[in-house]
Amino acid sequence: MGYSRKSGTAALPLPQTSPSPAVSDFSSSFTNVGGAIGETQVVAMGPQIQSWLGEAAEAYSQESLDIQSKAVSLQGILSDISTQVSNYGETYQTLVDTTIPDYQQQWDDAITTHDENVEATEAEMETARQNTPEGETFDASSFLTEIERQHDLLEETQDDLALYYNQAVTSVDEAAGSTASAIAGLIDGFVPRGKNGALPTRTEVASALFGDSGGLLEAQASFEAAVEDAPDAAEILSDVDENGIPTEAALQEFNDLYGDRLANDPFFATAFYNEYGVTDINEFFTRVSSPNRYVSPEHQALIDETVSNFGAGLILATGGTNEGYENNDAWVASNQGMGFGLGDHDNLGDWREQFQGEIIDAGRATWDTEGRTDDNSSYGTPGYVAMMQAMGIAGENNSNLAVGDSFLNGPNSVAHDLVAWDQETQYNWSTHGTSWSTLEYDMDGNHVIDPLQNMLSVIDGTGAPAQTWLTSDTSFTFDHDHNDETDDASMNMTRYLTGHRPISHLTGQNWPDQGDTLGELLNEATVLDPQSETSTTIALNFMEGYTDGLAVDYDTWWPGNQDRVNGEDVFGHHNSGLRSWAGYVLDDYMEDIADGIVTPSSTTGVIENPDGTYKLMINDQLRDQLIGGDATDMFTDLAFHSPEQNEDGTWVGGRPPALNTLIDRSLIEMNLDLVDAMGENGSDGMIHNANSNWGSVLEALTTSSADADTAVAEAVDERNSYLQGLVNKGVGAIPFSEILTTSGQKYVQGQVDNLGILDMGLEAALPTDNAAQAQVHEIDAHNAVEVLVREQFYSAVSQTTYWEGGPAPADTFGPGANLEYLNMLDEDGNFIPYSDMDATQRLQFEEWVTNYNYGAGERFDEHVHDIEANLNDAQQEGEE
Numbered sequence: 001m002g003y004s005r006k007s008g009t010a011a012l013p014l015p016q017t018s019p020s021p022a023v024s025d026f027s028s029s030f031t032n033v034g035g036a037i038g039e040t041q042v043v044a045m046g047p048q049i050q051s052w053l054g055e056a057a058e059a060y061s062q063e064s065l066d067i068q069s070k071a072v073s074l075q076g077i078l079s080d081i082s083t084q085v086s087n088y089g090e091t092y093q094t095l096v097d098t099t100i101p102d103y104q105q106q107w108d109d110a111i112t113t114h115d116e117n118v119e120a121t122e123a124e125m126e127t128a129r130q131n132t133p134e135g136e137t138f139d140a141s142s143f144l145t146e147i148e149r150q151h152d153l154l155e156e157t158q159d160d161l162a163l164y165y166n167q168a169v170t171s172v173d174e175a176a177g178s179t180a181s182a183i184a185g186l187i188d189g190f191v192p193r194g195k196n197g198a199l200p201t202r203t204e205v206a207s208a209l210f211g212d213s214g215g216l217l218e219a220q221a222s223f224e225a226a227v228e229d230a231p232d233a234a235e236i237l238s239d240v241d242e243n244g245i246p247t248e249a250a251l252q253e254f255n256d257l258y259g260d261r262l263a264n265d266p267f268f269a270t271a272f273y274n275e276y277g278v279t280d281i282n283e284f285f286t287r288v289s290s291p292n293r294y295v296s297p298e299h300q301a302l303i304d305e306t307v308s309n310f311g312a313g314l315i316l317a318t319g320g321t322n323e324g325y326e327n328n329d330a331w332v333a334s335n336q337g338m339g340f341g342l343g344d345h346d347n348l349g350d351w352r353e354q355f356q357g358e359i360i361d362a363g364r365a366t367w368d369t370e371g372r373t374d375d376n377s378s379y380g381t382p383g384y385v386a387m388m389q390a391m392g393i394a395g396e397n398n399s400n401l402a403v404g405d406s407f408l409n410g411p412n413s414v415a416h417d418l419v420a421w422d423q424e425t426q427y428n429w430s431t432h433g434t435s436w437s438t439l440e441y442d443m444d445g446n447h448v449i450d451p452l453q454n455m456l457s458v459i460d461g462t463g464a465p466a467q468t469w470l471t472s473d474t475s476f477t478f479d480h481d482h483n484d485e486t487d488d489a490s491m492n493m494t495r496y497l498t499g500h501r502p503i504s505h506l507t508g509q510n511w512p513d514q515g516d517t518l519g520e521l522l523n524e525a526t527v528l529d530p531q532s533e534t535s536t537t538i539a540l541n542f543m544e545g546y547t548d549g550l551a552v553d554y555d556t557w558w559p560g561n562q563d564r565v566n567g568e569d570v571f572g573h574h575n576s577g578l579r580s581w582a583g584y585v586l587d588d589y590m591e592d593i594a595d596g597i598v599t600p601s602s603t604t605g606v607i608e609n610p611d612g613t614y615k616l617m618i619n620d621q622l623r624d625q626l627i628g629g630d631a632t633d634m635f636t637d638l639a640f641h642s643p644e645q646n647e648d649g650t651w652v653g654g655r656p657p658a659l660n661t662l663i664d665r666s667l668i669e670m671n672l673d674l675v676d677a678m679g680e681n682g683s684d685g686m687i688h689n690a691n692s693n694w695g696s697v698l699e700a701l702t703t704s705s706a707d708a709d710t711a712v713a714e715a716v717d718e719r720n721s722y723l724q725g726l727v728n729k730g731v732g733a734i735p736f737s738e739i740l741t742t743s744g745q746k747y748v749q750g751q752v753d754n755l756g757i758l759d760m761g762l763e764a765a766l767p768t769d770n771a772a773q774a775q776v777h778e779i780d781a782h783n784a785v786e787v788l789v790r791e792q793f794y795s796a797v798s799q800t801t802y803w804e805g806g807p808a809p810a811d812t813f814g815p816g817a818n819l820e821y822l823n824m825l826d827e828d829g830n831f832i833p834y835s836d837m838d839a840t841q842r843l844q845f846e847e848w849v850t851n852y853n854y855g856a857g858e859r860f861d862e863h864v865h866d867i868e869a870n871l872n873d874a875q876q877e878g879e880e
Contacts, residue, residue: 003155005111008104011158012165014096095172103165107158114154121146222267223340230271233258237276237284243293244283244369251302255309263309263394266331269316274343274351278358278383279372281310285386286367308397311390315458318356318414319404323460349406356412363387363414363451364421382425384418384451392454402460408469415455416475419493422452423476426502448512452501456517461524467534470494470525471541482552494522494538498545498578499571510549510571515578523584530588531613536606539589540616543634544604546582547625549575550632564631567711572637579641580653582634583661590665591673592616594693596623597700627700631712635659635701639715660722663701667726667792670694674796680804687863691793692870698785699874723784789867791834794842797849797860798834806859812848 004011125143132138236257239250246254261268273281287293288303295303312322322328345351366373366380373380395401408415448454459466474496477488491500497518501510511518522542526535549571555563565573572579586593596618605617618626626634638658643651655661670690677686702723803809810829824841826832837845848855850864 003114003151003158007111008107011107012100012104012161014100015169092172095168099168100165103161103168107161110154110157110161114150117150118147121150220340222265223271226261226265226268226271227342229258229261230268230275233262233272234275234280237280243290244287245293245295245303246284246306248296248299248302251299251306255302255305259305259309263312263398264316264322264325266316266320266322266328269313270342270348270351272313273317273355278355278362281314282362282365282367282383282386283371284310285390286371286381287369289381289386290369307390308394311387311392311394312398312401314359314387314391315394315401315403315407317352318359319352319406319410320458321402321404321460322398323400323402325400352406353411356406356410356414359383359387359414360412360417363418382451384421385449388418388451388454389449392448392457395454395458401458402463403455403458403465405465405468408459408465409472413475415459415469416472418452418455419474419496420476423474423478423502450512453511453513453517456521459521461521462528466521467525467538470522471534471537492537492541492544494541495545495548498522498542499547499549500545510575511577513577515575516580517577519578519581519585523581526585526588531609533606533608533614536589536592536614536616539585540604540606542582542585543616543626544622546575546578546637547622547634550634550637551625564711567631568640568715569631569637572631572640576641579638579658580643580655581658582638582641583658584655587661587665589616590662590697591669593618593626594666594669594697597627598689598693598696635662636712636715638662639712639718642715642718657718657722659701663698663723663726666694666697666701667788670698670789670792671796674793675799678796678800678802680802682802684863688866691789691863691867694792695785695789695867695870696874698788699871702785723788726784726788786868786871789871790864793860793864793867794846794849795834797856798831798837798845801828801830806856807854809848812854 121143125140128143129138129140233254236250236254237246239247241247258268258272262272285307288307316322321331340348342348342351345354362372363382363384365383367383367386368380391403403415407413448457459469461467461470470493472493473490474493475490477490478500480489480491480500498515522538525538529535530539550569552571553563554570555561563570592615596616600620600623601617602619603617604619604622606614607617609615624633628636630636641658643653643655643657645651651657673690673694674687676682677690808829809825809831813824814829824831824837824845831845834842834845849857850861851857852861
């Protein structure tokens with residue numbers, strides 16, 4: 001291509017026009033507007049505006065802060081725009097004032113250098129030619145090569161400068177584009193465009209300006225926008241086909257424009273259901289679920305989407321929440337919109353009470369394709385079935401949705417009425433529901449029809465409303481004790497749902513999912529603050545309800561025992577999902593349960609501890625129902641929860657065997673109690689109680705009665721194989737109090753196997769023929785418990801650092817002592833953990849603990865020997 005003889009200004013020209021003056025003026029205009037905003041009272045003074053006094057100042061102080069914040073934000077945006085424009089101007093000016101002139105100069109300098117070098121080489125070549133002797137041929141090749149090199153060097157330099165020039169110009173062009181995009185983004189981010197990119201309406205501007213403050217301004221702006229749009233949304237659904245179902249085009253338009261808002265925005269959901277009422281909802285549900293209609297797959301997909309959106313809207317319009325959604329904070333701040341008027345109501349509280357009354361009325365009625373029947377026709381679908389199923393489907397699609405306090409506990413509580421209606425009708429949802437069509441069809445037909453289970457699936461158990469509901473009493477009385485001679489009575493909601501929901505004698509089934517959803521809810525309600533009054537009350541009533549269910553004898557005159565399923569209690573069998581959560585629900589209360597097993601109180605209940613936490617109390621009757629020793633006692637029933645373990649160590653169903661969890665927690669709590677009892681503030685009585693209480697609990701959890709039937713004995717085999725694994729792995733020696741910081745933590749099953757404790761070589765195998773020799777197996781399980789309790793005792797001693805009044809470890813094992821070679825002490829002169837000792841060290845340590853001459857026998861020997869006696873007493877009591 002060759003080099004160029006053009007000058008730098010010709011080869012690398014400056015841009016033809018300059019925007020710099022206009023850019024400067026444009027930037028200044030934004031700065032001026034921002035300054036004017038800053039001079040307003042609300043920006044300068046916020047809530048301190050002098051003309052606002054008394055109630056006005058109090059009422060509007062937060063709003064003024066929000067307005068001030070928005071104004072300051074606008075100032076910031078204007079400043080940012082000014083900066084963006086100014087930065088572009090500076091970038092452009094640098095290009096024309098510095099960058100390009102510098103490249104032009106380098107271009108000209110390169111040509112000058114090239115010319116000078118070529119001229120010098122040519123002069124040298126001519127001199128050499130003249131100095132060549134006569135008769136010899138002059139060789140000019142080296143000089144010509146150098147000249148050619150100078151040409152190439154100039155060409156290469158010019159190519160590089162041209163590249164740099166193009167890159168610089170392109171960079172400034174891109175800066176112009178990015179500046180424009182940034183400005184548009186700043187403006188649209190403050191006030192987004194309206195529908196289809198149009199300029200926003202006044203309501204949209206208000207929603208944009210105050211729709212993210214998380215307070216009343218956002219709530220007001222969001223609600224006004226919702227009320228404005230709701231009639232249009234409802235109108236779309238009036239376009240129906242010959243079956244009364246909204247057309248495919250109508251549903252497409254509705255879901256595109258309003259589906260997401262209905263499913264997520266509580267303000268819009270409320271406004272929408274003020275236009276599209278409960279009758280409309282149920283007629284829609286009934287018609288789209290009719291088996292006598294045909295729609296295309298595409299139409300059906302839109303129906304499914306609409307059903308889910310409708311269900312989510314019902315949750316939100318009744319005061320529910322959508323945690324994580326952008327305006328949920330404003331919804332909560334406005335007390336679910338309580339101060340806003342709607343329709344004929346001055347506030348949403350009154351509107352919601354009426355709306356929930358309409359849900360209750362429609363829920364108790366039956367509906368078919370012609371509408372409401374009110375005759376409880378078997379051909380119709382109860383409104384509760386359809387509405388709760390839609391809510392359940394919505395909950396499947398968005399786990400952040402949860403019904404609120406109004407739905408659960410307010411006037412016209414839907415939750416309370418649904419439980420009452422369910423008790424009155426006593427449908428068998430495992431069979432009766434199959435005659436009704438589901439709202440959403442899938443390949444497996446697995447959508448739940450049971451309205452009560454669907455409702456439970458959208459309750460957030462961690463929230464105060466759910467805990468209030470679970471600790472409330474049923475709104476009805478019933479034959480709570482299956483005794484015609486006593487008066488009917490109401491009951492705690494948790495206890496009722498756990499053990500008293502009407503059960504079919506033909507199936508023994510309370511819940512289509514065997515109580516899994518209820519169990520998960522109860523776990524949520526107790527896990528965050530297990531020592532609170534509400535959580536403790538829920539846990540106690542779960543135990544009472546579960547033991548109530550086991551205590552009912554469902555046997556009839558039919559051949560066989562209808563109260564057993566292959567030896568397993570029928571209640572536990574058909575509540576296997578609920579049973580699988582029992583370990584998680586109860587493990588935080590194992591200390592209270594231990595106290596109740598050893599020393600029952602005169603009554604059951606919840607009492608406050610001196611430190612403000614709460615404790616559940618267990619009387620003799622409940623104690624016997626926990627550890628009675630046959631299929632109808634709770635701990636024995638929990639032995640039937642025996643899920644398979646996956647290759648990765650997890651459990652089928654997501655939870656370990658319930659009794660494994662309780663055994664784990666008991667060992668942990670025992671170690672914590674023993675370490676405390678052996679500390680500076682401990683006592684012999686505390687050591688005795690820790691040994692006795694936890695030994696008795698482990699005995700109750702791991703042994704069956706002597707007359708246990710075959711099925712129970714086989715179930716006990718399963719839990720004792722776990723016990724055997726704990727013994728063989730030396731788990732009893734683990735210093736749990738050093739691993740866990742608080743006794744309130746959930747202990748995850750599987751952690752035991754991952755603590756790095758080596759197999760101790762103990763081979764006291766427990767037989768697995770309990771089905772044939774229940775008594776033999778009981779003795780072995782008893783001995784395994786003794787090993788675990790004894791190891792936990794020794795582990796606690798090794799963790800002790802308080803030796804006042806008795807020999808210290810260094811007295812025997814320290815420097816200069818005869819047994820120094822054992823290296824059993826740490827640098828502070830205390831024992832290394834029992835779990836870290838080898839076999840020789842353990843033998844020597846155990847001898848020291850019980851030796852009166854040179855060891856700590858005076859302090860600990862009696863307690864070591866009490867372990868066997870305590871467990872024998874517990875074993876004998878269990879046989880009675």
